Amino acid sequence: MSRQQRLANILELVVAKGTIKVEDAALALDVSEATIRRDFDALAKQQLLTRTHGGAVATGGSLGLPLTYKIAKDDEVKQRIAVAAAQMVSRYQVVGINGGTTTTEVARALVARSEFAPGEASETQPALTVVTNALNIATELTVRQQIKIVVTGGVARPHSYELTGPFAEEVLKEVNIDIAFLGVEAIDPIWGASASHEDEARVNRQMAARAQKIVVVTDSSKFSKRAFASIRPASEIDVLITDDGVDPEIADQLRSLGVDIIIV
Helix, strand or coil: CCCCHHHHHHHHHHHHCCCEHHHHHHHHHCCCCHHHHHHHHHHCCCCCCCCCCCCEEECCHHHHHHHHHHHHCCHHHHHHHHHHHCCCCCCCCCCECCCHHHHHHHHHHHHHCCHHHHCCCCCCCCCCCEECCCCHHHHHCCCCCCCCEEEEECCCCCCCCCEEEEEHHHCCCCCCEEEEEEECCCCCCCCCCEEEEHHHHHHHHHHCCCEEEEEEEEEEHEEEECEEEECCCHHHHCCCECCCCCCHHHHHHHHHHHCCEEEC
């Protein structure tokens, strides 16, 4: 059983039972208690469950999203990408974020920065404004009173929690964004950034069109692939943040098109 599947199975157990002990989860999944403790810690860090003495309990996050969506492969890689992305943002800026596991980590990394902590009581301007079409990101950030959340309208896609369609596009036409962080399903020097679903790609294109800076955040598994719907030509991407698994030749081709590549 892969770690990915084991984490998903743990969440299923927690959701079904409400609470579970380390030894019971280890027995159910036929792994060591030490492994279960590490998995509990990893899930608690993502706010998908709450650790207790000797076990874990379900949280709102455990129930809020499809299990296949919540558990990202290569969590540490995505978190490193997210931290690098968050460092690009300054206080009072407007940030656009589309849906996806990597961009969700970007949102979490942003609110974890001390620069975006609440200011003086007299300060009326939000520390950060986030424009997103992702319901899960909006839900996580709404409890942060210092963050202004602007959510597009639209029709929710059940697997990605992204809002798409004309309503989402119309809202984005009315806003100005300093930095747009885009998660993609494929990135290639020739085909650019792309997504599997045309409705998601259209919203992503509109978000990119309203941004002064476009930053693609993706792990190296998405390179040299082409998905169905185009988001943006590679030459129109300002920065690409990825991990060291990227093919150096592909990276050089992207740099020749003017893309600043950050390897984490």
